[in-house]
Ligand code: GDP
């Protein structure tokens with residue numbers, strides 16, 4: 281589950297990570313109130329207005345703007361709220377902006393130039409350890425840094441049994457070329473960041489940029505936080521931060537129906553029981569020259585109600601030109617699934633794409649007879665390959 285920048289920053293701050301302070305606003309008037317309040321707290325009259333959407337590269341897309349007075353706050357917030365923000369990480373249509381973060385301007389002039397760094401915490405699956413990845417090249421795409429100047433990216437691996445050790449935090453600060461007060465601040469920043477990552481069961485924290493202000497403070501200016509959805513049951517407060525508006529609406533609906541559904545780009549809808557069989561089915565569709573439109577695991581109980589719910593979800597995707605149902609009857613009997621398919625088909629009445637059904641396992645032969653004699657436009661198959669070939673036939 282992804283968090284908005286402002287939510288991620290609040291989470292970081294609750295673990296003692298210094299952040300660029302801000303207040304979220306839903307309207308231009310709220311943005312002005314937020315700016316006034318921030319000025320009282322921080323003394324700054326300049327603010328950045330930042331679109332809150334689940335996508336990076338907002339700056340490049342015009343979703344991050346500097347306002348030098350309250351009129352500009354109102355104008356810019358008014359422009360950004362409601363816009364469809366297109367960034368290198370969104371689709372061409374962009375993402376609708378529902379709210380902005382009004383944040384204090386932290387790039388103020390002073391003894392030193394402000395400097396931007398990159399820092400992320402993530403799991404290195406290869407070594408089975410958490411890892412802090414960081415770079416002197418902040419504020420730009422880390423992918424670009426990795427390609428052009430890979431020697432400027434450092435990593436610090438953390439033994440999960442020992443946690444982040446003080447010398448490791450010092451090594452990060454050292455490699456970033458810091459000294460004096462900024463060095464000390466950075467060691468505290470790194471250790472608080474790591475604690476926040478572990479304690480919130482996150483799978484990614486990405487802070488780009490981490491800023492060294494002109495007066496040597498180290499703070500998070502941006503935050504991208506991904507939490508492990510499987511651990512949310514022990515973080516009720518964090519689970520509430522979910523913003524469904526940022527997610528694929530069909531996936532949200534499928535989730536509410538208890539279906540395991542992931543939207544994909546192809547045109548063959550898949551209805552399968554079991555994640556492993558679902559993956560194998562997608563592979564087979566590809567091998568036969570097609571492209572799966574989705575991953576869908578209907579789970580163990582493929583009764584008529586579930587099959588109907590799954591049909592409805594699959595048919596919401598306008599790209600679907602055929603549906604392959606591939607069910608293995610181990611616990612569930614194939615004839616019951618077949619009856620479920622037939623009932624759902626009749627109930628829905630308006631399915632106008634060809635359907636190929638492969639049922640294997642308990643009572644598979646009875647199931648095939650049921651389908652073949654149903655009088656419906658449903659093709660049955662017994663072999664896996666045969667099913668995939670039939671899909672290709674109906675599409676060509
Ligand atoms: P992203 O483009 O989605 O990664 O959004 P960021 O939060 O990283 O902001 C983009 C850029 O806006 C940063 O790299 C900064 O250069 C700039 N920015 C962010 N906060 C401030 C600020 O307080 N003052 C000024 N002048 N620029 C800022």
Ligand code: MN
Nearest residue numbers: 337488489502
């Ligand atoms: Mn950023």
